[in-house]
Amino acid sequence: MDFNSLNYQIIDHTADLGIIVDGTDEKNLFIRTAQAMTDLMVEGDISKETVIKDVVIEGEDFPDLMVRWLGEILYLFDGENLIVNSITIKSISPTKLKSTLTLTSFETEHHQVKREIKAVTYHQISVDKVNDGWQARIIFDI
Template sequence: MKYRFINHTADIAFEVYGSSLAELLKNAALAFYDAFVDLSRIGESKEVEIEVEGEDDEMVLYRWLNELLYLFDTQFFAAKEIKAEVRERGRIEAIGKLRGGNLTPEMVKVEPKAITMHKFGIERSLEGFKAFVVVDI
């Protein structure tokens, strides 16, 4: 399982899974776009690269999701294909290549406002990573 949506009273919440931090970031992007966009209507003509860094896994995931939200809000961009790479050089760096296209209003299911810190976190286990994310709508 890559991700699953959690019932939440006023926001969108999901758990996301990955065997590595890179896979967790990829699956978080898939969950984000699946929650807010009719992906069957998105083209694949545009590629966008993103880079974020942080002192720990949680900060990297938080910044990663905020970068997706920024692209959604300012460039009306949503991705169907996501590649993520993680490097550790004192700080954790994440590089993403997103392939997708521009949004039109009828493609948007509901509009995200903010990535929240409410119950936000990552758990590590022998199986890999699990994160919980709530997005304000």
């Protein structure tokens, strides 16, 4: 192949976005990370309750559980056009989370997409007990 004849342009592309979230305990941390991700994705009035859904997530440890949890929130938005309004976590352990979500239907006249999140990644994921609380670091593929 003659590489001298190739015609292409290199573009600068940022494909990731990360957040660090603090919580008072594990339940609070998982609630706050879901709220933060929702805030990154959508804006508008989400106070209208339309659907209540029980969600159970299982994982290998807290970081895996976090990725799966946020992946479910992302699926509800992308796949079912539902926005998280409020969250009750009934129980949580390093391998299982049981929750009830109150969701609002995404309606273009009331909501706008701020940014598209394609995936929740395992890259540099951390969920740790720090000082008197908990902290998570999550990277999203955008």
